[in-house]
Amino acid sequence: MEELFQLLNGYHPLPVELQVVLMNQLPKEIHRANKPILDAGQVCEWLGFVEKGLLKIYYELEDGTEKVVWFLKEGDVIGSMKSFYKGTPSRLCIRTMEETTLRKIRKPDLYHLYQKFTEFNVNARLLTEEYYSRCEDHLILQIIPLEERIKVLEADHPWMLKDSRIKDYMIADYIGIHRSTLSRYRNGKKYRGREKS
Amino acid sequence: MEELFQLLNGYHPLPVELQVVLMNQLPKEIHRANKPILDAGQVCEWLGFVEKGLLKIYYELEDGTEKVVWFLKEGDVIGSMKSFYKGTPSRLCIRTMEETTLRKIRKPDLYHLYQKFTEFNVNARLLTEEYYSRCEDHLILQIIPLEERIKVLEADHPWMLKDSRIKDYMIADYIGIHRSTLSRYRNGKKYRGREKS
DNA sequence: TCTTTTTGTTGATTTCAATCAATTCTGATT
DNA sequence: AATCAGAATTGATTGAAATCAACAAAAAGA
Numbered sequence: 442m443e444e445l446f447q448l449l450n451g452y453h454p455l456p457v458e459l460q461v462v463l464m465n466q467l468p469k470e471i472h473r474a475n476k477p478i479l480d481a482g483q484v485c486e487w488l489g490f491v492e493k494g495l496l497k498i499y500y501e502l503e504d505g506t507e508k509v510v511w512f513l514k515e516g517d518v519i520g521s522m523k524s525f526y527k528g529t530p531s532r533l534c535i536r537t538m539e540e541t542t543l544r545k546i547r548k549p550d551l552y553h554l555y556q557k558f559t560e561f562n563v564n565a566r567l568l569t570e571e572y573y574s575r576c577e578d579h580l581i582l583q584i585i586p587l588e589e590r591i592k593v594l595e596a597d598h599p600w601m602l603k604d605s606r607i608k609d610y611m612i613a614d615y616i617g618i619h620r621s622t623l624s625r626y627r628n629g630k631k632y633r634g635r636e637k638s
Numbered sequence: 639m640e641e642l643f644q645l646l647n648g649y650h651p652l653p654v655e656l657q658v659v660l661m662n663q664l665p666k667e668i669h670r671a672n673k674p675i676l677d678a679g680q681v682c683e684w685l686g687f688v689e690k691g692l693l694k695i696y697y698e699l700e701d702g703t704e705k706v707v708w709f710l711k712e713g714d715v716i717g718s719m720k721s722f723y724k725g726t727p728s729r730l731c732i733r734t735m736e737e738t739t740l741r742k743i744r745k746p747d748l749y750h751l752y753q754k755f756t757e758f759n760v761n762a763r764l765l766t767e768e769y770y771s772r773c774e775d776h777l778i779l780q781i782i783p784l785e786e787r788i789k790v791l792e793a794d795h796p797w798m799l800k801d802s803r804i805k806d807y808m809i810a811d812y813i814g815i816h817r818s819t820l821s822r823y824r825n826g827k828k829y830r831g832r833e834k835s
Numbered sequence: 836t837c838t839t840t841t842t843g844t845t846g847a848t849t850t851c852a853a854t855c856a857a858t859t860c861t862g863a864t865t
Numbered sequence: 866a867a868t869c870a871g872a873a874t875t876g877a878t879t880g881a882a883a884t885c886a887a888c889a890a891a892a893a894g895a
Contacts, residue, residue, distance in 0.1 A: 500781050508781045523771035532778060555760070562759040563752070569766040574720035576773040581729055583780045583814075584697050584705045587882085609843065617781075619883055624844055784852085806873065816853055821874055 442467070444516060445490045445544060452567035459558050467544040472537045479535040484528055485521040487545040494541025495606055498533050507534075509615045510579070512607060514600070518568065519543075539606070583617055590616040591626055639664070641713060642687045642741060649764035656755050664741040669734045676732040681725055682718040684742040691738025692803055695730050704731075706812045707776070709804060711797070715765065716740075736803070780814055787813040788823055 442464065449455050469492070472478065479485055481501055491513055498511040498521065510533060513519045524531035525548065554561055578597070582590055594601065594616060601607050601615075613623040639661065646652050666689070669675065676682055678698055688710055695708040695718065707730060710716045721728035722745065751758055775794070779787055791798065791813060798804050798812075810820040 500778060502783070510777060510781070522767075523774045526767045526771055533774075555763075559756050559760070562763050563756070566752075566759050566763040566766060569763060569770055570719075570723045573766055573770045573773060574723055576770060576777060577720045577730075580707060580773060580777055580780070581697060583777070584707070586699070608841090620843075621845080621884080622882055625882095628844075805871090817873075818854080818875075819852055822852095825874075 442492075442544065444492060448490075448516065448518075449564045449568075453560065453563040455564070456558060456560065459554065459561060462554065463546075466550050467546055470543040470545060472541045472543065474537055474539050474541075476537045476541075477534065478537060478543075479521055479531060479533070481532055481534050482530045483524075485524040485531050487547050488518060488520040488525060488551065489546075490544040491515050491517045491519055492542040492544060494537060494543075495539040496535055496537050496541060497611070498535050500532060501534055507614070508617075509611055512538075512601060512611075512615065514606075518572065522572070587618060587622070588626060590618075591623070639689070639741065641689060645687075645713065645715075646761045646765075650757065650760040652761070653755060653757065656751065656758060659751065660743075663747050664743055667740040667742060669738045669740065671734055671736050671738075673734045673738075674731065675734060675740075676718055676728060676730070678729055678731050679727050680721075682721040682728050684744050685715060685717040685722060685748065686743075687741040688712050688714045688716055689739040689741060691734060691740075692736040693732055693734050693738055694808070695732050697729060698731055704811070705814075706808055708772075709735075709798060709808075709812065711803075715769065719769070784815060784819070785823060787815070788820070 445463070445467075446455060446460060467490070470489075472494075478489075478496065493515050496513045496519055497509050498513065498519070499507045499509045501507050519535065521531035521533045521535065523529065524533070555565065582593060585593065594612070601612060607615075609623060610620040613620045616623075642660070642664075643652060643657060664687070667686075669691075675686075675693065690712050693710050693716060694706050695710065695716070696704045696706045698704050716732065718728035718730045718732065720726065721730070752762065779790060782790065791809070798809060804812075806820060807817040810817045813820075
């Protein structure tokens with residue numbers, strides 16, 4: 442809870458009264474590792490603050506394979522955003538990767554807070570700007586050449602590579618390449634199929 | 639100008655006083671077609687409202703080729719968002735594609751408005767949510783199989799295909815494929831290289 | 836510790852889209 | 866209408882990454 446207040450206060454001072462309300466409206470949810478939190482087709486009716494743990498947001502392809510779009514860890518805000526904003530069925534799924542502690546707020550509660558505490562919209566605006574920036578970054582990541590993606594990842598998201606919280610094959614997925622390709626590039630093998638004499 | 643007020647009012651009522659300020663602080667800028675508005679490396683110090691025209695936001699690769707990330711037309715808000723929010727150099731470029739009328743607001747002016755009119759943060763929050771949703775959509779577009787991308791484009795952005803405002807080769811670029819590939823898929827040719835007996 | 840499972844590496848092969856190139860089509864301009 | 870430039874189509878070829886497959890290494894369980 443303290444971490445959430447810190448996050449929000451970092452953007453704009455939170456009225457004490459609002460802190461009290463949040464304290465009561467955000468019950469703690471603990472989920473075991475590998476638990477589905479949101480399925481494709483569902484409407485995302487909440488936003489979550491990750492107090493502890495690790496989750497992935499991913500897209501499920503027809504053939505059952507999945508494409509990871511985000512990894513989110515403690516300190517992050519999670520949800521299927523478009524679905525939440527627009528009330529449309531989500532095309533993204535959410536699933537824990539480690540045991541995770543969440544603080545969820547439901548849409549009507551949040552909207553009520555926006556109304557009651559106009560200033561809270563400042564926090565929300567800035568938070569949304571932050572996540573928009575991340576989204577733009579990720580879009581660019583998909584565009585740049587393969588080799589650069591790996592470098593950018595190391596530069597921008599070192600935590601993903603540390604402590605083996607995230608397996609290599611999921612990292613590969615995240616940057617849109619095959620596990621084997623990532624391995625080859627890591628080890629400077631590139632592709633040698635048939636070497637040019 | 640009327641269109642901008644309509645956009646903002648659609649999210650949350652605009653105080654008249656704020657309308658007056660906006661009226662004075664957003665001089666009209668008219669740019670000819672194919673004019674660079676923002677180059678890579680520059681910090682984006684403004685947000686623009688497109689009153690008329692068409693622009694592209696794109697990423698320039700080392701080899702000089704470009705990858706279009708967004709097409710924006712009348713009624714849209716434009717800028718290199720992360721650069722604007724964080725004050726960092728933009729990796730994206732902006733360029734007009736048709737003669738374009740813009741209403742730009744500079745960062746300090748906007749921030750001043752956020753401060754003076756707290757309620758304006760509601761408009762901004764909702765606007766940011768809208769653009770975040772678009773960004774999420776575009777991210778998903780890059781992930782789904784090729785053929786689906788074309789369908790999604792037709793379903794979600796029919797205007798891009800109408801009136802040949804946007805050439806096919808740029809559309810192809812936008813969905814991350816080659817012009818020839820788009821043509822083949824459109825005409826149901828797929829790839830027949832050497833047919834299996 | 837030994838077994839089992841999961842993950843990572845790497846060679847061989849395949850595949851699908853990019854590239855190259857020629858041709859047609861379109862639309863603008865004189 | 867004739868010319869010309871840019872855009873779209875389409876066949877042939879190439880190529881980079883996916884896939885397949887075998888194995889090694891690491892992690893998890895017994």
